[in-house]
């Protein structure tokens with residue numbers, strides 16, 4: 216039977232409809248927020264859409280939303296991906312015992328145990344009215360709203376003139392799945408908590424001037440890739456740091472241009488290590504790779520390695536083995552500074568056994 220909010224008698228014994236037992240154990244219902252401000256904040260910070268259900272009592276089709284849709288397992292699962300809001304202008308649903316956020320027992324609405332009846336009456340009288348076409352507040356109906364409070368979808372079964380029947384759970388689920396696919400999932404509470412922790416840690420690192428650590432905290436937030444406050448803030452800060460990194464990179468590139476190969480490579484490596492995840496770090500890594508790809512640079516680096524092996528062996532007290540390395544370096548890379556250095560080392564070494 217289709218009813219409208221306006222036509223409903225107010226004197227029906229509601230306790231009979233809702234079950235009058237005080238403090239009965241809670242029945243399944245989506246986790247709902249208590250105020251519209253909370254709904255907007257959650258939607259904005261988690262990147263979720265708001266699923267607003269508006270019903271009245273003492274009508275079978277309206278009550279079917281609580282009795283059928285709210286108890287449906289598939290619905291309850293997908294409802295977790297949305298910020299759920301329950302609006303009902305009546306307040307005689309009976310009470311259930313719940314653990315409140317402070318850990319103490321609290322008496323909550325039997326329809327929706329995460330909130331109190333005063334919450335959903337307030338939501339019905341104020342916020343939810345704004346989503347109906349002018350003066351046509353007919354129920355049951357579900358509105359899907361974004362964080363800017365724009366109407367994204369209306370899930371209803373009927374029309375505003377004749378009134379509505381309830382939308383079966385399976386259809387609500389299908390519609391919500393389609394919306395989720397189009398808009399993408401938001402953050403779970405766990406992901407949100409982790410993001411907040413990372414942002415706090417990034418801030419602390421910034422206060423201590425530890426730019427590398429700050430980037431290490433910001434990058435996982437950026438990688439969430441969501442169009443939400445926390446991610447946008449992290450993206451903006453990384454871009455700001457990248458401006459500083461670009462200056463350091465420019466200095467390193469001057470060294471490359473001047474031909475100071477080793478100095479340049481060191482400066483480029485420092486940009487990559489200091490500013491991980493920035494565009495400048497990626498550019499520095501590419502510059503270094505290009506530089507190392509030049510034949511004369513590759514040759515110089517090989518000479519350096521060979522000379523370095525000689526030095527290590529000498530330090531370990533193995534002059535004969537060191538001599539072999541220095542001799543090879545002086546011979547093969549005579550035209551490089553390491554060839555020269557190896558030659559000098561040979562002069563300083565005690566005479567070999569075979570000599």
Ligand SMILES: [Zn+2]
Pocket residue numbers: 305306307308324325326327331332333335
């Ligand atoms: Zn209630």
